[in-house]
Amino acid sequence: MALVVPSVVSSMNSLFIGAFLPSLPLDSLLSTQGIMILLLVAYAGAMWMFLTSAPKVHTVMVSDLEVARQFYEGLLNLPVADVPLHYYYNYEQTLSASAMDPLYISPSLGAPVATGLNTSTDGLWYQIKKNTQLHVISGASMGQKSRQRHVCFDRDCLELVLMRVQTRGIKHKIRREQPLNFLVKDIDNRVIELAEVSN
Numbered sequence: 001m002a003l004v005v006p007s008v009v010s011s012m013n014s015l016f017i018g019a020f021l022p023s024l025p026l027d028s029l030l031s032t033q034g035i036m037i038l039l040l041v042a043y044a045g046a047m048w049m050f051l052t053s054a055p056k057v058h059t060v061m062v063s064d065l066e067v068a069r070q071f072y073e074g075l076l077n078l079p080v081a082d083v084p085l086h087y088y089y090n091y092e093q094t095l096s097a098s099a100m101d102p103l104y105i106s107p108s109l110g111a112p113v114a115t116g117l118n119t120s121t122d123g124l125w126y127q128i129k130k131n132t133q134l135h136v137i138s139g140a141s142m143g144q145k146s147r148q149r150h151v152c153f154d155r156d157c158l159e160l161v162l163m164r165v166q167t168r169g170i171k172h173k174i175r176r177e178q179p180l181n182f183l184v185k186d187i188d189n190r191v192i193e194l195a196e197v198s199n
C-alpha cells in the first residue's frame with residue numbers, strides 16, 4: 001500500500017502539468033528557449049494588467065491654463081491627480097494637430113511654449129471619477145467677446161464636467177446639445193465656453 005501512494009501522487013502531478021503543457025517535456029521547458037518564452041508570457045501578462053488598470057484620460061484644451069486652474073480647482077473643486085504612469089511612456093496620446101479644427105486652435109499651437117517642459121505630462125491633471133482623469137492643456141483660441149474657451153473632442157468628458165457644474169449648483173447655460181456647447185461664469189465673473197469639437 002505504501003508503494004501505491006507515491007505512484008498515484010506522481011501520476012497526478014504529471015496529469016496536472018500535462019493539462020497545461022500537453023506535449024512539452026520538462027527539460028525543454030527549463031531550457032534557455034523555454035525560460036525566454038515563459039518570461040515573454042509573464043511580461044505580456046504584466047503589460048496587460050498595467051494597461052487595463054490605467055485610468056481613462058479625457059483631454060480638454062483651454063485658452064488660459066491659470067484661468068482653467070481657478071475654474072476646475074476653485075469652482076468645480078476637482079481633486080488634483082497624479083500624472084498616470086502610462087503617460088510617461090507616451091501611451092494613448094490622442095491629440096494630433098491634423099485632427100483639430102483651425103477655428104479652435106490658437107496660432108501659436110505648433111510653436112514651443114517653453115523650454116525644458118515634457119509635453120506629454122504638461123498641463124493640469126484632475127480626478128473626475130474613480131478611474132477617470134481630466135488632462136487640461138493649453139492650445140485653444142479665445143472665443144467671441146474674449147470668452148475663455150475650453151474645447152474637447154470627447155462628448156463624455158464634457159458631459160462629466162456639465163454634471164459637476166449642475167451638481168454644484170453653478171449657473172450655466174446650455175447653448176447647443178449636438179455638439180455640446182455650454183457657458184459657465186467663474187468666480188471672477190469671466191464667461192467660460194465649453195465646447196465639443198465634432199470630427
